[in-house]
Amino acid sequence: MEIRRADHIAKTLEEQIFNGTFANGERLDEVRLAERFGVSRTPLREAFQKLALSGLVEQIPRRGVFVRQPGPVELIEMFEVMAELEAVCGRLAAVRISDAALAELREANARCLATVAAHDADAYYWENERFHQIIYRESGNSFLEQETLSLHNRLKPFRRAQLRLRGRMDQSMTEHEEIMDALSAGDAERAAASLRSHVAVQGEKFHHLLASLKPSVA
Amino acid sequence: MEIRRADHIAKTLEEQIFNGTFANGERLDEVRLAERFGVSRTPLREAFQKLALSGLVEQIPRRGVFVRQPGPVELIEMFEVMAELEAVCGRLAAVRISDAALAELREANARCLATVAAHDADAYYWENERFHQIIYRESGNSFLEQETLSLHNRLKPFRRAQLRLRGRMDQSMTEHEEIMDALSAGDAERAAASLRSHVAVQGEKFHHLLASLKPSVA
DNA sequence: GTCAAGTATGTTGTATACAAGGTGTGACGT
């Protein structure tokens, strides 16, 4: 099944890092992990390189690889960039989106509403993701779509955390309506602005969450 | 000297791919390149992975790695994203830039002017790069700075090509002036717009260049 | 007693040997 074990290892390690299996500055021992996965060091090192390029671990020559959870400031920076990328997607999509995609978007938004009514946070998470991914796609720029999706995935675990805050889902839905309106009207600037603030508010919520957890770090 | 030969190989291969040493769909033979670099396949494969993650080559399991020059549409997409990223940097920099950095920017622009007066395209290229990198830095968002720089580097060879077009350097300088004005005034939207069009015009020029070379592709 | 230097041990980086899969060619059958 797994033609390339290195890829599978990379994915597994990525999940485990996300799930907090490893502490922040922890060194990933090649031989220990190799025997844990039942493979040799070779595919493991390949997996390490992928993770290093993704920014999840840091490779220091002749020293080893260390898991590198992004700090508070870096996370805020990433959320800021995410907001801007989505804004760009929105601006482009406003003038490029097809009628079919608009209908698709409306449908996705309706499903979001349903999950909010059902207070199903997990389901909302997935439907919301679909809503945004349609916008990425309708930017009409595959490269932009890929880059935005990549950052989106990288922020996944942190985005998920802030969703549990009180009333966030309802607020999010009204923002979705505004976004839909702007896109339907083909108003590029309004679409960009509404998407930017929609995502930026996620970053701020996350910031608050973070500050409430560790008041010393802020 | 070179602690990590794999890194050196990756850089060398990257240059050679840029310089057109390899044809577009060409397969990179591991053993042949290994003996050509005087190393074993191991560091070469590590180099391949880096290049694959950078998008310069494509790795097909059990088939090998193939050099993957971006096609016309992908290049246009990348230029579009580049324009938007620079616009974002500009918008943020307009409200975050320090007086010292503004002076630095003015100086860099002055050096650009000097190289234009001297008709030194190569020197202009470097000074122009410095001008833009200051703006990336002054966005006050290191993550954004890195991402923007990364795409900038990836577009380097193509940006260089369009610079040789008639009158491009003079036009570019007047655009720089507009950008400087907006940043000095702290006008975020004007900075964003001027930077966007400044870079977008590069993409268009490149598009023209491309169309004039291969009329069949467009 | 403390600091420094040397050695030993452990870990990373590289080379080579081995295994598994894919492709191409040739032969045989229709």
Place this chain on the structure above:
DNA sequence: ACGTCACACCTTGTATACAACATACTTGAC
């Protein structure tokens, strides 16, 4: 003559062996 199946060779993916470097501990000298 053309198509299909089988075998051989070539290439990639993985394991293991080896070398270089870094770190830590011990020993000796001041």
